[in-house]
Amino acid sequence: VTTRRLRDVGEHRWIAGLVRRLHDDMAASGRVLVGPGDDAAVLRASRRPLVLTVDTLVEGVHFRAGWASPRTIGRQAFRVNASDLAAMGATPVAALLALEAPGDTPVATVDGLAAGVAADARALGAALVGGNVTAGRALAVTVTLVGDAGPRLARRAGARPGDRLFVTGSFGARAAAVRSLLAGRRVRWPLAPVRVEAGRRLAAIASAMIDVSDGLLQDLGHVCRASGVAAVVDAARVPVAAGCRRVYGAAAVAHALTGGEDYELLVAVPPRRLRALAALRARLGCPLTEIGRMVAGRPAVHVPGAAWARGAGGFDHFR
Amino acid sequence: VTTRRLRDVGEHRWIAGLVRRLHDDMAASGRVLVGPGDDAAVLRASRRPLVLTVDTLVEGVHFRAGWASPRTIGRQAFRVNASDLAAMGATPVAALLALEAPGDTPVATVDGLAAGVAADARALGAALVGGNVTAGRALAVTVTLVGDAGPRLARRAGARPGDRLFVTGSFGARAAAVRSLLAGRRVRWPLAPVRVEAGRRLAAIASAMIDVSDGLLQDLGHVCRASGVAAVVDAARVPVAAGCRRVYGAAAVAHALTGGEDYELLVAVPPRRLRALAALRARLGCPLTEIGRMVAGRPAVHVPGAAWARGAGGFDHFR
Numbered sequence: 001v002t003t004r005r006l007r008d009v010g011e012h013r014w015i016a017g018l019v020r021r022l023h024d025d026m027a028a029s030g031r032v033l034v035g036p037g038d039d040a041a042v043l044r045a046s047r048r049p050l051v052l053t054v055d056t057l058v059e060g061v062h063f064r065a066g067w068a069s070p071r072t073i074g075r076q077a078f079r080v081n082a083s084d085l086a087a088m089g090a091t092p093v094a095a096l097l098a099l100e101a102p103g104d105t106p107v108a109t110v111d112g113l114a115a116g117v118a119a120d121a122r123a124l125g126a127a128l129v130g131g132n133v134t135a136g137r138a139l140a141v142t143v144t145l146v147g148d149a150g151p152r153l154a155r156r157a158g159a160r161p162g163d164r165l166f167v168t169g170s171f172g173a174r175a176a177a178v179r180s181l182l183a184g185r186r187v188r189w190p191l192a193p194v195r196v197e198a199g200r201r202l203a204a205i206a207s208a209m210i211d212v213s214d215g216l217l218q219d220l221g222h223v224c225r226a227s228g229v230a231a232v233v234d235a236a237r238v239p240v241a242a243g244c245r246r247v248y249g250a251a252a253v254a255h256a257l258t259g260g261e262d263y264e265l266l267v268a269v270p271p272r273r274l275r276a277l278a279a280l281r282a283r284l285g286c287p288l289t290e291i292g293r294m295v296a297g298r299p300a301v302h303v304p305g306a307a308w309a310r311g312a313g314g315f316d317h318f319r
Numbered sequence: 320v321t322t323r324r325l326r327d328v329g330e331h332r333w334i335a336g337l338v339r340r341l342h343d344d345m346a347a348s349g350r351v352l353v354g355p356g357d358d359a360a361v362l363r364a365s366r367r368p369l370v371l372t373v374d375t376l377v378e379g380v381h382f383r384a385g386w387a388s389p390r391t392i393g394r395q396a397f398r399v400n401a402s403d404l405a406a407m408g409a410t411p412v413a414a415l416l417a418l419e420a421p422g423d424t425p426v427a428t429v430d431g432l433a434a435g436v437a438a439d440a441r442a443l444g445a446a447l448v449g450g451n452v453t454a455g456r457a458l459a460v461t462v463t464l465v466g467d468a469g470p471r472l473a474r475r476a477g478a479r480p481g482d483r484l485f486v487t488g489s490f491g492a493r494a495a496a497v498r499s500l501l502a503g504r505r506v507r508w509p510l511a512p513v514r515v516e517a518g519r520r521l522a523a524i525a526s527a528m529i530d531v532s533d534g535l536l537q538d539l540g541h542v543c544r545a546s547g548v549a550a551v552v553d554a555a556r557v558p559v560a561a562g563c564r565r566v567y568g569a570a571a572v573a574h575a576l577t578g579g580e581d582y583e584l585l586v587a588v589p590p591r592r593l594r595a596l597a598a599l600r601a602r603l604g605c606p607l608t609e610i611g612r613m614v615a616g617r618p619a620v621h622v623p624g625a626a627w628a629r630g631a632g633g634f635d636h637f638r
Contacts, residue, residue, distance in 0.1 A: 007637040012533075014637075033368055037545075038475050039406040039530055040372035042468060046364055049352055053359035054415040054451050054463055061454045087358040096373040098417075098461045103637045132373050135380045135636040138456050142417045144373055144463040149361060156357050211358055214331075226357075317454040318326040318333075318422045 006110060007103035011133055014107065018114055022128055025118060029127040031093055041129035043094055049149040051090035055080045059139040061317075067181050068189035070109045073141060074116020079192035080213065081145035082124065083263040086195040087211035089154045089203020090147035092126040097143055100136025113141055124196055150200040154209035156226035159268035161296040163207050165231060166277075168198050168265045168286045171216055172244025172252060175259025179247055190243075192263035198284040199265055205273040205280070215260040217309060220301050223268065230297035233257070235306050237291045254308050268294055325429060326422035330452055333426065337433055341447055344437060348446040350412055360448035362413055368468040370409035374399045378458040380636075386500050387508035389428045392460060393435020398511035399532065400464035401443065402582040405514040406530035408473045408522020409466035411445035416462055419455025432460055443515055469519040473528035475545035478587035480615040482526050484550060485596075487517050487584045487605045490535055491563025491571060494578025498566055509562075511582035517603040518584055524592040524599070533635070534579040536628060539620050542587065549616035552576070554625050556610045573627050587613055 006014065019037040026035035034042035057063060057077045068076070074097075082092050097117050101110055110133065118128040126147075173190045180187040195211070202209060208227055212219045216238065220231050240256040248255045269277050281288055295302075303309035325333060338356040345354035353361035376382060376396045387395070393416075401411050416436050420429055429452065437447040445464075492509045499506040514530070521528060527546055531538045535557065539550050559575040567574045588596050600607055614621075622628035 009637070011636040034407075034472070034474065039403040039528075040370045040409065040466075042407065042409075042472060043369040043371065045366055045368050049364050050362040050369065050465070051359045052362065052413065052415055052449060052463075052465060054417045054449065054461070056417050056419060056451060056453050056455075056461070058419060058453055058455045060456065084358045088353075088361065090359065090361075094371065096371055096463060098373045098375050098463075100375060100377060100459060130371060130373065132375060133636065134375050134377055136375075136377045136457070136459060137379065140419060140455060140459065142373070142375070142461045144371075144415060144417075146369070146371060146465070147359075153353070153361060155353065209358075317330040317452065318328070 004107040005103065006101055006105045006107060009107050014110065015133065022118060025122055025127045032127055032129055036130045041094065046148050051085050051088050051147040051149050053081050053084040054142060054144040056140055056142040063189065070112025071116040072189065072191060074113040075120045076191055077141040077143045078117045078120040079194060080263060081143045082194060082196055083192055083211040083213065085145055085147040086199030087154065087209050087265060089150040089152060089200050091150065091196055091200060092121065092124050092145050092147045094127055094129045094146045095121045095143055097128060097131035099131065099133040100140040101133065102137065103135060105139065117143060150203050152204045154203035154206045156208055156210050156223050159208035159223055159227035159229055159294045160270065161229055161294055163268040163270050163294040164274065164290055165292040165294065166267050166269060166288050166290050167239065168195050168284065168288055169193050170239040170241040171262045171264065172256030172259050173241035174261040175255045176241065176244040176247035193286065195265050195286065198286055201280050201284055202265060202267045205269055205276045206267045207270050208268040210266050212262045212264050212266050213260060215258040216266065217257050217301050220266055223266065224299035224301060228299060229294045230300045230302065231292060231294050232302045232304065233292040235303050237289060239287065239289045257309065323426040324422065325420055325424045325426060328426050333429065334452065341437060344441055344446045351446055351448055355449045360413065365467050370404050370407050370466040370468050372400050372403040373461060373463040374403070375459055375461040382508065389431025390435040391508065391510060393432040394439045395510055396460040396462045397436045397439040398513060399582060400462045401513060401515055402511055402530040402532065404464055404466040405518030406473065406528050406584060408469040408471060408519050410469065410515055410519060411440065411443050411464050411466045413446055413448045413465045414440045414462055416447060416450035418450065418452040419459040420452065421456065422454060424458065436462060469522050471523045473522035473525045475527055475529050475542050478527035478542055478546035478548055478613045479589065480548055480613055482587040482589050482613040483593065483609055484611040484613065485586050485588060485607050485609050486558065487514050487603065487607055488512050489558040489560040490581045490583065491575030491578050492560035493580040494574045495560065495563040495566035512605065514584050514605065517605055520599050520603055521584060521586050524588055524595045525586045526589050527587040529585050531581045531583050531585050532579060534577040535585065536576050536620050539585055542585065543618035543620060547618060548613045549619045549621065550611060550613050551621045551623065552611040554622050556608065558606065558608045576628065
């Protein structure tokens with residue numbers, strides 16, 4: 001059996017095949033006027049403001065060959081963007097996929113990447129409406145996501161002293177998995193959770209919200225700077241993923257707070273909205289845990305009793 | 320003098336600086352509710368359908384180091400996308416920039432790339448509203464463009480036998496320049512033309528339209544297949560760029576028809592709309608030349624008298 005590669009099939013024939021496979025998604029979407037296969041995609045106008053984000057997963061940087069199936073990597077590329085929309089309280093409508101791939105990339109790999117993006121888009125009622133493929137030295141998957149704003153927009157700015165801090169889900173699973181994978185152990189590369197419904201509901205009562213991609217402390221720092229306030233985190237209350245405890249033992253909490261790629265939501269809620277929060281908890285589709293509060297002071301994140309947290313950063317691509 | 324590099328500054332500080340520089344653009348745009356620096360950008364809703372496209376320029380594939388300034392490459396990354404919108408009759412509103420760059424990339428390079436995207440966006444009344452930067456092995460610039468549909472949407476499908484074929488501008492300048500650059504001659508790397516105004520006006524009377532990115536004959540082939548008709552091109556009428564004639568001599572026409580990266584518009588116009596075309600010619604902002612016509616028959620592009628054109632392809636990233 002010979003492997004069919006991109007250079008055997010060619011850019012245009014590969015795209016034509018993909019466009020045919022996406023045909024049903026376009027028909028199912030009430031928003032797509034022109035799907036993939038033309039010069040650009042066209043969406044029906046919406047009355048809601050439009051929310052836009054883009055993110056790239058690069059082989060050798062965000063993942064390594066063999067860590068996950070192409071389909072899983074495609075799903076992840078969709079989800080890291082969906083996480084950004086969720087943090088604003090928005091819902092995905094349409095995705096664009098820009099692929100870079102070496103000419104000897106198996107067709108099954110790019111098929112899998114595109115199928116993964118399309119599948120997770122479809123699961124949220126969105127559609128993969130267009131894209132581009134180009135030659136490149138390494139595999140890179142860039143997804144742009146266009147969404148509708150929800151009834152209320154959450155921002156990084158807006159948190160006030162006295163607001164309570166909550167997080168969805170749990171932290172540290174990816175940091176632990178990547179450590180295991182780098183050590184040669186075969187563990188599951190964890191997919192980002194989908195917090196779109198939670199984000200839409202939390203945006204209605206949040207004073208500020210962000211998704212945790214670079215580490216809980218670092219992203220909370222972004223909220224502090226944007227809001228002009230400080231934060232106090234009770235490290236003992238942060239929900240640490242079981243896998244993180246297993247891999248890191250006593251250091252699990254530190255890794256959960258700084259590892260990054262959790263794609264959970266971090267939300268500040270004013271005291272007067274705590275009753276509303278209690279009412280919507282059951283409909284978030286995920287756990288919500290109180291981990292601290294916002295306090296007056298110059299922007300900074302305090303973690304009492306955790307010396308390691310002083311000056312702890314998070315992920316930065318170039319440092 | 321030491322060169323400041325991305326890894327000296329870090330992802331987050333670089334982004335923070337860029338966000339500050341883009342501040343005025345956000346204020347100037349009536350459409351941007353949330354600009355760069357939050358989890359996602361937010362645009363005010365529009366009554367017009369939304370047109371979306373994405374394209375990537377990769378170092379070593381689309382350009383080589385030293386061929387053009389970072390600013391020029393950023394402008395080109397914007398323009399190749401604006402060309403896709405122009406081909407649908409749409410106008411750019413907002414751009415997202417996803418950068419991949421090695422850690423030793425000078426900060427001046429990524430600054431220049433972003434400034435180029437922002438400058439050409441601004442020139443069309445659009446704004447760079449967000450993006451992402453990640454580590455990567457080679458420099459890659461992905462721009463997503465969101466635009467408003469014009470009064471009438473042009474598609475690749477819709478051309479009918481008897482329609483006349485027109486092109487904007489001239490062809491072959493980039494093919495010639497790249498040949499010169501590869502030969503080590505220092506020539507200007509030609510920027511794609513901006514045909515947004517022409518596209519908007521031509522969409523009002525076109526039966527089909529496409530932008531020529533992979534070569535005139537190949538992209539005309541896309542129109543033929545989408546429309547289910549054939550085309551006849553009079554090669555002698557195709558406007559060949561002066562630079563292409565200089566470099567290729569007798570072979571200039573062949574290279575002009577197949578070289579690609581011209582980013583001119585190719586438009587089919589029904590006979591009944593030729594009078595309307597005459598009326599708007601002066602307002603296109605560029606030359607418009609008739610080069611052939613659509614004819615009945617199975618999808619194919621015929622170039623009478625040009626044996627080289629039989630089966631001539633165009634650019635494909637993997638073939």
